[in-house]
Amino acid sequence: MPVNKINVEANGIKSWDGSSNGVARHGKEHVLSVRTEEHHALIDSTETVVLSWENVNVSIDPKTKTCCRGNDVTEGPKHIIKNAYGHVKPGTLLAIIGASGSGKTMLLNALASNTDRDIVTSGDVMVNGVDVGNGIRNISAYVQQNDHFIATMTVKEHLTFRKTKGISGGEMKRLSFASEILTNPPLLFCDEPTSGLDSFMAESIVQTLKEMAQKGKTVLCSIHQPSSEVFALFDHVLVIAEGRVAFLGDTDEALKFYSNIGYPCPVNFNPADFYIMTMAVVPGSETECKQRIEKICDEFYQTTYVKTILQDNKSVVESPRRTGVIYEEAFSSKSRYEASWLQRFSSVFGRAWSTTLRDPMVIKVRTAQTLVLAVILGLLYLQLDIDQEGVQNVNGVLYLMLLNMTFVNMFAVLSSFPLESGVFSREYRTGLYSVDIYFMCKVLAELPSFIFIPIAFCGICYWMIGLFSSLKAFLIFSAVLLLVANVAVSYGYIVSTMSNSVSMALALAPPMMMPLFMFGGFFVNTSTNPVYFIWLEYVSWFRYANELLVVNQWENIDTIPCEGGSGSSRCLYRNGQQVIDYLNFDDGKFWLNIGLLIGLLFVYRLIAYIILFVKARRAK
Numbered sequence: 001m002p003v004n005k006i007n008v009e010a011n012g013i014k015s016w017d018g019s020s021n022g023v024a025r026h027g028k029e030h031v032l033s034v035r036t037e038e039h040h041a042l043i044d045s046t047e048t049v050v051l052s053w054e055n056v057n058v059s060i061d062p063k064t065k066t067c068c069r070g071n072d073v074t075e076g077p078k079h080i081i082k083n084a085y086g087h088v089k090p091g092t093l094l095a096i097i098g099a100s101g102s103g104k105t106m107l108l109n110a111l112a113s114n115t116d117r118d119i120v121t122s123g124d125v126m127v128n129g130v131d132v133g134n135g136i137r138n139i140s141a142y143v144q145q146n147d148h149f150i151a152t153m154t155v156k157e158h159l160t161f162r163k164t165k166g167i168s169g170g171e172m173k174r175l176s177f178a179s180e181i182l183t184n185p186p187l188l189f190c191d192e193p194t195s196g197l198d199s200f201m202a203e204s205i206v207q208t209l210k211e212m213a214q215k216g217k218t219v220l221c222s223i224h225q226p227s228s229e230v231f232a233l234f235d236h237v238l239v240i241a242e243g244r245v246a247f248l249g250d251t252d253e254a255l256k257f258y259s260n261i262g263y264p265c266p267v268n269f270n271p272a273d274f275y276i277m278t279m280a281v282v283p284g285s286e287t288e289c290k291q292r293i294e295k296i297c298d299e300f301y302q303t304t305y306v307k308t309i310l311q312d313n314k315s316v317v318e319s320p321r322r323t324g325v326i327y328e329e330a331f332s333s334k335s336r337y338e339a340s341w342l343q344r345f346s347s348v349f350g351r352a353w354s355t356t357l358r359d360p361m362v363i364k365v366r367t368a369q370t371l372v373l374a375v376i377l378g379l380l381y382l383q384l385d386i387d388q389e390g391v392q393n394v395n396g397v398l399y400l401m402l403l404n405m406t407f408v409n410m411f412a413v414l415s416s417f418p419l420e421s422g423v424f425s426r427e428y429r430t431g432l433y434s435v436d437i438y439f440m441c442k443v444l445a446e447l448p449s450f451i452f453i454p455i456a457f458c459g460i461c462y463w464m465i466g467l468f469s470s471l472k473a474f475l476i477f478s479a480v481l482l483l484v485a486n487v488a489v490s491y492g493y494i495v496s497t498m499s500n501s502v503s504m505a506l507a508l509a510p511p512m513m514m515p516l517f518m519f520g521g522f523f524v525n526t527s528t529n530p531v532y533f534i535w536l537e538y539v540s541w542f543r544y545a546n547e548l549l550v551v552n553q554w555e556n557i558d559t560i561p562c563e564g565g566s567g568s569s570r571c572l573y574r575n576g577q578q579v580i581d582y583l584n585f586d587d588g589k590f591w592l593n594i595g596l597l598i599g600l601l602f603v604y605r606l607i608a609y610i611i612l613f614v615k616a617r618r619a620k
Contacts, residue, residue: 048090049127049139049186049218051111052313056084056123058103058110058243077120080106082243084123087312088220088236090186093206093213095234095251096222097272099280103243104222105191111220112142112189114429117618126313127187129320137430140187144426188212190221199227206233223272231272241279242290244297249305261299344433345441352445366412367453373404374457378464387561388572391579397465398549402484402542403517405457409450409485410492410513414505416442417496417612428616435613443493443605447486454478454485468553480548483597487541490604497611516540541600544593547585554579555587 058081081103088094096104109115111125113134127136190209194202206226210233213219223230231237237254239246247254255265258278265274279296281289300306339347357363381397384390417424424438458478467477495512499505519537537543554576562571573579580587 047186048216050087050089050129050316051125051127051187051218051220052087052129052316053111053123053125054085054310054313056107056110056125057081057121058106058115059120061118061120080243081110084110084240084243084245085306085309085313086238086245086248087309087316088218090216090218091213092218092235093210093233094220094236094238095226095231095272096220096238096240097224097226097275098240098246099276100224102240102279104224104240106243107240108189108191108220108222111136112140113137114142114189126317126320129316129318136187139185140189141185141430143188143190143193186217188217188219190219192222192224194226194230195224199229202227203230203233206230210234225276226272228270228272231270237275239275239279241293241297242281244293245300246279246293246297247275247300247305248309253305257300257303257305258296261296263296341437345437348433348437349441349445352441356445356449363449366408366449367456370408370453370457371460373408374460375464377401377404377461381465383464383466386557388563391560391573394467394553395550395579395583398553399542399546401457401461401481402545402549405454405481405484406488406513406517406542409454410488410495410509411506412450413446413489413492414496414499414509415502416446416493418499418502418505421500425616425619429619435616436609439609439612446489450485450489451482454482457481468556470556473552473556476552477549479594480545480552480597483594483601484541484545487597487601487604490601490608493608494604494611497608497615517542519543539600541597544596544600547589548593550583550585551580551587551590 057079059077059079061077084107096108098104106115106119109119110121110123113125113136115121124131125136127139132139188209193205193209197205206221206223209219209221213235221234231251234251236249237251238248239254247257249257251271254275255271258265258275263278265271279293281293377397377400381393384393384397386394427433428435428438455478458474458481462474462477467473491513492509495505495509499508515533515536517540519533519540519542557576559575560573560579562574573582577587
């Protein structure tokens with residue numbers, strides 16, 4: 001996909017200016033570099049961004065709960081960010097610090113227009129003096145706190161598409177930056193990029209951010225407990241506490257401000273730790289701490305720092321920069337990853353195909369599992385006799401194979417969407433591709449394994465069990481089980497797309513499946529199904545597939561041997577047609593049942609797509 005002349009080379013780790021940092025992978029130097037053609041010319045031609053905001057408020061939408069007495073209780077909104085204000089110029093690296101729960105990430109999300117639907121935001125966020133709304137996403141990059149990647153992809157493949165397997169946390173952070181800045185955005189938001197890293201790697205990451213800022217970018221970074229060396233790299237600091245701004249300005253000026261109001265930082269003490277501890281709410285002393293926070297925030301609001309910030313905001317609004325690439329991209333409906341539908345489809349399918357091939361669960365485990373189960377079933381029902389007792393055995397093994405095809409293939413896809421939800425959400429929000437491309441590529445990449453593996457299962461089981469010896473009957477048997485496998489996959493996609501995690505999908509699948517196979521004509525005769533459950537019979541592929549398999553097996557069997565003659569009480573069936581009639585199946589519904597199975601295959605996948613589309617739109 002086009003990435004604005006950016007070439008990617010995966011042969012080591014380098015800073016964005018090309019300097020080596022010497023990080024090793026598996027004992028060998030593994031360089032990750034992002035090189036640009038005419039690098040300095042590209043940087044110089046990039047428009048810069050002044051980010052300003054005033055009266056920004058963020059709260060959680062109030063919800064109504066019903067208590068045990070039946071009375072409705074309406075909870076008030078939880079006010080997280082309170083009248084926040086700020087101004088960040090190009091070439092600035094801003095640190096947003098505060099105690100846990102102070103609102104660092106929420107403020108960053110509000111500025112980046114990256115909040116969830118249940119979060120209510122208000123206020124003015126300006127880019128070069130213009131309120132661009134959600135268009136800020138088109139001109140900015142957002143590096144999330146959690147690194148979401150597809151583990152089977154290499155570093156080079158991931159960057160070319162827009163590997164986490166075997167790379168360190170620091171390399172993963174660098175990959176996060178590389179993924180977001182491929183389009184050279186002038187504005188960068190980073191949510192705690194040093195979390196989970198050692199002091200050396202944390203300093204390396206922040207140094208990278210500083211170098212980016214020095215090249216004209218505007219960088220805002222929430223950070224948790226930075227070391228003194230890391231904190232010294234920041235140009236400006238925004239201290240936030242209880243959702244309010246306690247300080248915003250030069251890092252050196254922050255020490256003077258706190259000292260002037262009676263809170264001097266001890267000698268040789270990490271300033272970042274000092275700000276966090278001063279503005280923290282200590283359990284057991286909540287009232288005292290909150291009063292101190294309110295006092296500091298109120299005093300800062302009266303300083304010349306705030307007057308300068310508000311005056312700068314006013315100036316940039318009065319003389320907005322409404323021309324140029326920044327303004328056009330912010331209000332453009334096109335993604336900053338501009339490419340044709342076919343190019344996006346090709347790239348996403350290539351990634352999905354590579355991921356599928358490299359997934360051991362798909363290639364190795366599922367193949368081995370299918371072959372082993374096929375052999376076990378073949379040995380358990382080895383060369384069944386077609387007699388009175390054999391009727392039950394044959395009908396039982398036919399339904400057992402339906403269950404096996406269903407559960408093996410359905411469970412194979414339960415993790416498909418939850419495992420990639422973080423990657424999909426991030427890439428969809430940035431406009432990398434649409435929902436239809438992602439869903440179609442995912443389905444097509446996994447399709448071959450759900451064709452060849454079921455066919456191998458049928459080839460082993462059918463002849464070992466000794467079902468009706470006919471090539472036509474075998475082909476029909478294989479076609480039915482192939483359809484069943486893919487209908488089960490479609491149903492699995494529904495469960496997968498509606499689940500937020502793999503554990504949730506695994507918990508939902510069995511109870512959602514239970515009613516369907518109960519009405520397949522094996523456990524309950526179709527003529528005795530209760531009227532109020534009849535709809536389950538129509539949406540169950542077990543019903544159609546079981547009828548097809550039973551008819552396919554018994555319609556050509558003219559005689560079923562019986563000890564004691566035809567008048568014996570043990571002679572329940574004299575031919576195959578009596579077996580079909582006993583189960584209330586119809587041998588004239590072959591094409592109808594085939595059509596209904598195909599219909600369920602597509603309908604279930606359409607439902608899965610709609611669920612994924614709705615979730616993606618709600619998240620966006």
